[in-house]
Amino acid sequence: MLTYRGTGSIALSAALAALLQVSLPAAAADTVFTGAFDVGPQGNPQKFNPLTASAGFGFYNKYFNTLTLYDPAFQKISGDLAESWSFSKDGKSFTIKLRKGVHWHDGAPFTAADVKFTLGLIKDPDMASVFAVRFADVVNIRVADEHTVVLELLNMDASLPDALTNVMMLPNHLLSKFTAKELRTSDWWKSPVGTGPFKWNKYVPDQYVELLANPDYFRGKPKINRLVNRYFKDSSSAAIALAAGEINYSYLTQDQIRDGAGKNVQVISGQSMVLNYIGLNNQDPRFKDVRVRQALLYAIDRAAIVKNIYKGSAVASNCVLSSPKYIPQDANSYDMNLSKAKALLEEAGWSKLNHGEPLELLTYYSDQLSKDVVASLQVMFGQIGVTVKPRFVDAPTYGQIVDAGKFSMVFAGAGNGPDPASLMPLLHSSYAPPKGVNRMRVRIPELDKLFDAGQAETDDGKRNDIYKQLCRITNQQLPWIPLWVANRYGGYTKNVTNFVWTPSPGGGRYQDSPENWTLR
Template sequence: MLFFKVFRIQRKEILELVFLFFGIIVIGCQKQRTPRALVIGIPADARTLNPLLSTNSIDQDIQEQLFLRLLQEKPELNRFAPELAKRWESGANRRKITFTLRSDVYWSDGVPVTAEDVAFTFRQETNPALGWILQSQKEMIDSVIVVNDTIVTFYYSKYYPYQLTDANEGFIIPAHVLRNLPAEAWKTTLFNKTPVTNGPYRLKKWMRQQAIELEANPNYFRKGFPKIKHVLFKVVSDASVRLSQIKNGEIDILEGVSVRQIGHLKRKLGVHVASFPDMAFGFLGWNERDPLFRSRKIRQALAMAINRKAIIKNIFGDYAIPLNSPVLPQFWAYCDTLRPFPYAPEKASEIFAREGWREVNGSGRLEKNGKPFRFELMTNFGNPARRDLAILIQAELKKIGIDAHIQLYDWSIFLDRFRKGDYQAVLSAWRVSSKLDLRSFWHSESIKNGFNRFFYRNPEVDSLIDRVAKMPDRNQAKKLWWKLQSLIYLDQPVTFLYVPDRVIVYRNCLKKPIFHPLSTYYYLYKWNWNRDAF
């Protein structure tokens, strides 16, 4: 509900009230004396608001505002503060954790949130028929038992360092709404579009391919929050239009601005730029079901044919670093002695020749049995840096006779094709969780329900992933982590490209917002207007 303090109604105010009466909210904080809605620019629409079905960061950023987790993860990661659970304690044998929940948290339909919701969520997260994308992070939790409405206990198969992290992974969903829903109905239930929620905000309106409008949850347990009462996630697929709208005040905050624009934006009055190392990595992925990419030697040669350091510098400037490992440098187990494949196009050509790919009659292109080495390089619209990166990679590969045809897809089509494995090569990036976890990406079991969409298989890698996950001693585990990284890097299921900085642009109407490594909007409920800007 919107409240107005009116001293003198003039024609302008009457027209504004008429617009509000018909449900039209004035947006953009620069053009009005008092704020209406915080406008967040996003490159594509959400696909679902159901946490168990989402597979991308846009969905998850919005769900962060709608649903609670058991705990709130601190910025230093793997350290926690109370949220739905107000306290927790481990058992004497360190194979169980008991959570005591708050008793003043309610679903948006007025039903109290209870321990049964926590247990129900776990059962669905581990339900093979649903295929939750992070199901592997619950593998060492044997059961979740309800003690009473406010007490729930997690039982583990053994002690390991990430017990609390695993318990906290995923948003809590309402048992009373979804309990009787058969697995085959989850993809079509109305809950995916109009969810019952318990977070700082609730859904007000979803205008497909235009905007998702949220309003403050009046029953949110943190009294006095959220500070900003209305939020609009505005879909603007064209990056240049997003940039224009952040400049003129139609958008208040956005991520993913081209680094070429940062200098100009920093000089623009009323606009601020923030950046920090992201929990993400960019990659060029190879579909190993495609005959072109089944050979490890071919994938290694492709890595040698690309001058990664030069093109990353060209596209990202000082806002990204090259990545040589499946583990990000922020993690304790990162192997800093791993030697990257050198930029060596001549050597790459030699490897291709040994694999039967040779230039024919001075054509400048590689052929084998009369067929050229040609493939489609898939990426998505709305990301100029990724498009430019694809063009530079295409040029690098052309030098050694490889024809990479760039194909840009709308976000939803791109995600569908990637998920189904309906591609040859893909240029993308993934955000990772705070848990050091290679299972979701590189274990063969994650081909079916996980992020291993490259169809990568290595039994030794599978075995090491299984072993290190159960090792409580970091010093003992570190040697295995380093070996694991070396094996995956040598296999080159993807060409590891870069770790970007997260670049965030926001207008002066926001009082300096607090950001979090896991999501720009993690602390959105704490943000407030800069009243001096109105």
């Protein structure tokens, strides 16, 4: 009988196995998927509180879960941590049944108390959550039992399932000791505990975050051992790293695709669900007359910009909504018409309103394609006698300027997802600053009524009709000057399989099934 003592070597162990004709299991491969998850408009680099974020959800949902999520085509909402949900007949309550057998990364069970705690934080003014407005009609959050939560409502809100796709659930047992104000900027976010497919392992500032596979994930242990979110100074650096095979995934710009960044990778494209628009300060007396707003849109050759700058990878929009099912047949297409634009400005008395002063066009877009768009807009407005002076700033500076109302015009984008109610905080008069994010100070009573009606209607057909009328009103009144919805791009290395990615506002809100991603 052969015996073996001591630690020895792998080679000796293999030799012994051969002698004994015993098969030893292969050492598990340490598969590491590295992505630039916070590059581009999808990202929120090194900001880890998901309740105050407006982007970054593509990485947040690798370690947190939401109650609901869309499918990758953004056609249907399904349960994530929620198993089912329903409204009462009178529309005054919304009951959520939770998935059983889910545990936090520290082993504690996920329960209804966690849902109540998280939604309570959303509504707490000290958290200053960007999603608070979506839960304005929730007047009470009640735990019915360990796996049932009831939201008591002031008014029926059919958009709640959509709103919940934004909200990462948080552990009550770990965070209830904090006040909302303390938690908002707490260091807890730099070593959080979630329920997601991966759990937090390491954060190296300015370099990366490393997550480990969660062996107890309710959908099964991920096939990748480690998931790394690597930080880059800019998207060009990330594109170079992707092309070199240093990382497995990154957001890509159209410029980068054109310059060959996608040559050695698998490129995915799709509509961004973000409406690019020119926003006007609706409190500025120069823009009060709808004829001025119409003239500005008639001056823009959107077809030429889509063809020559976007290379056909954008679709013009004629109202604030872009989904075809909401577009009425009688919507004005506003094809470029310089003579009509000039006539409208003259009728509105533009020369007396503006006195020849240049209009500052503020934007937070800094990529070359956007700079080309802004330069084109500058020329097109000049053709009707409107002088525009571009100003490029970073996103925080942009936010400060528009929140203070110290702007004339902006070139911006707004998430235009599958549920039009998501635009309500941006266009309803009750959400003008400082209360909300209706930063263009839109105040159209009929628009307010339509948003309210859409939120209260549960019948899909009737709801579609409401939003068609909403589209029609914004097409006529132009509270924003709608431009287009452009494609966005992602790229991943060819050794990646089962990878799911689609462009989306904020970079997430859909089932991307990272537990199934694999590396060949």
